[in-house]
Amino acid sequence: MHVAVERRLRQPRWLAVVVPLGSIAFAFFVAALVLLATGIDPLSTYRQLFDAGFIQSGSLDQTLITTTPLAFMGLAAAAAFRVKLYNIGAEGQMYMGAIFGSAAGLYLGGRGGAAPLPIAAMVVAGCAGGCVWALIPGVLKAFFRTNEILTSLLLNYVAGLILTYLIFESESYWRETKGFNATVFPTGKPLPPSSVWPGWTLHAQGGVTVPLGAFLAVLAGVVVWGLHKRTRFGFESQVLGDSERAARYAGVRIRRKILAVMALSGAVAGLGGASQVGDFAHALDGDPNGLQKIGYGYTGIVVAALARYNPFATLLIAFLIGGLQNAGSTLQGPSFPAGLVGVLQGIILFSALGGEILVRYRFRISRRSKGEAASAAEPAS
C-alpha cells in the first residue's frame, strides 16, 4: 500500500469549514489528555469553562468584554496577514489608540459638548493613533525593505513603555494627580461622563449589555471585508501578497499598497484601544500588570489565523475565544491553573495549522507500487 500526497487543484469550500472545526475538536481531545496526565478531570473542567464563558447569567456580559478587543485585534491581524504583511504589532497599536483616544475623550468630554462629539472624536483619534504606530513598520518595509515582523513586534515593547511612562513615571495629561488615591497608587485620569461609550441591553439570558465597541467591531469587519472583496485596492493588495513580481508587472504601486494595508490594520487595532478606554476601563491603564499583561494583540493573531483571515469568521472566532479567555480568568485558582487557556489556544491553532495540509493536499491511498504512483501523480504537479 502506498500513500501519495498530491496538491489539490481545487480546494472544496466545505473543507475550509470542516478542517478548523475538526482541529478545535482535536485540540480539546489533546488538551484533555494533558489534563488527565496532570490529574485534573477534563470533562468537568470543560463544563466549567463553557458555563463560565457562555451559559451562567452575566457570563455573556463578561465574554463581550474580552470578545470586543479580540475582535478588533483579530481583524487588524486578518487585514494585514491575508495579503502576507505580517503586522504583529497590533498590541502596541492598541496602546497607541488608547493613548490618543483617551486624550481626545479627556479634552473634549470636559467641554460640555453634545455627547456624540467626544465619542466620535475618540473613535477618530484611536484610529489615528494605531495608524501612526503601524505606519512606522509600514514605511520601513515600503522604503527600506525592513522585515515588518520584527519591527512591528519590537514596537509593542516601546509602546508599552510609553504607556507605563505616561501613568507611572510622569505627571502627564493622562494621569490622575488629584485626590488621596493618586498619591498612593498612580492611575489614569477618569473620562468625563460624556466621553464614556454607551452600551445597549438586549433582553436575552437575563439582559446582556452590548457595548458600542462590539458594534464598531462588526462594522470594522464589514469594512475590512468590503475593502478586500469589493474594491480595486483589495484586489491589488491580494496580488501583491501572492506575488510581488506579478504585482509590479501589473503596475501596482507597491509602496502605497504596503502603507495602505498597514494603515488599515493599525487603525483597526487603534480603534480597539480607544474602545478599551471608552467602553471598559474609562481611564488610560498604564499598569504593566494590567492591559499589557493580557496580550490581546497576540491572541488576535490566533483568532485571525483560526478564521483563515476571513473578517466575518474572525468575529465569530473572537466570540468563542473571548468566551474561553473570560472563563479562564473567572475560574483561575488552585484547581484551574493560569495559562491553561493560553495552552488550549495554542493547541487549537497548532491543530488548525496542521489540518491545513488537508485543505491544500489530498492523500490518495493506492495498492500500486511506488514507481507507478509517482508517475501517475506527475501531471498534477
Place this chain on the structure above:
Amino acid sequence: MNNSLLVVLIASGVAYGTPLLYAALGELLAERSGVLNLGVEGMMLGGAVMGFWAVERVHAGTAITLAAALGIAALVGALLASIHAFLVITLRASQIVCGLTLTIFAGAVGLSSYLGNGLNLADIPARKTFNPVFPGGMQRLPVVGPIVFGQNILVYLSWLCVIAIWLYLSRTRPGLNVRAVGESPAAADTMGINVTAYRYAHTLAGGAFAGIAGATITLALTPQWVNGITGGAGWIAIALVIFSFWRPELCLVGAYFFGALQALAPQLQARNISLGPTVLWTNALPYVMTILVLVVVSSGTARRRLGAPAALGNPYVREEH
C-alpha cells in the same frame, strides 16, 4: 577603574548578551537549514521555567544540579521546537504563523505561565546559581578582570559554541550539507542529502539552544522566575541573526552590543544619572536600536552581501521542485 561606567557596561553587556547569544546561535542553525522559527521567545521561556524548576527539585551537588538544569532546559526547548519542525517540515504549514503560535503557546500567557504557577516557582530565589569561576584576585585585575575573568561558566561555554558552530558550518561535511539544504534543497536532495533529516536536526538543535538561553536568564542573570521574564530577548535574538549576516562570530559582537544596551538602564539608575525621562528611553533603547540597525542592514548596499539562506521559509516538497 573597574567601577567606571564603561568597564561595568562592557562586563554586564557580556553577561546580558549571553542569553541573546545562545538564542541567536540556535536560530542561526535553524535558519541555515532553511527553517525560520519565530518561536524563540516561547522556547526561551520554556527553558527558563523548566531550568529553574530543575534547580529547585534536583538535590545533588551544585555542579550536577546546574548541569541537569541546563540539560532539562535544552530538552524542553528541543521538544517545543519539535512541534514547529513537525508542522512546518512534515505538514508544510506556514513557518511564520507556526512560529508565532509557538511563542503564544509556550509564552507568557501560555505553557510557561501554566508550568511556573502550577509548580509554584514564582517569587522564590534560585537555590543554586551560576557564579564567576575565576578566583577573586583575577577578577580584580584592571579592566580585563570584570570583563574577561568575572563571568560565569555559561559565558565561556558560549564562546566555545561560537567557535564550534563556526568550524562546523565552514569546515565540516555535515556543516556544508546544512548550508546546501538552506540554499537549495532541491540540489541538496539530488546530491543524496536527506533534506528532511537535516532540517529536523537543526530546528531541534536551535530549540535546545533557545532553552539554554532561557535558563541562562533564570539561573545566572536574574536568578529567579517571573512570568514573561525574557521580555522580548527572543525577538532581539532573531534580529541579531539578520544583523550578523547569518555568521556565528558576528552574532557574538551583536549580542554583547545589545547586552550592553540592556545593561544601561539599571546602571544609570544605580548611579542616579538622569537625562530627561531616563527610565523610558533607557528601557526602550534596546528595542529602538534593534529596529534602527535592522533598517541599516536591510537597505541599500548591505542587502547585496546579506547572506540569507536562499530557501529560508520555504517548505521543500520533492515532487514540486
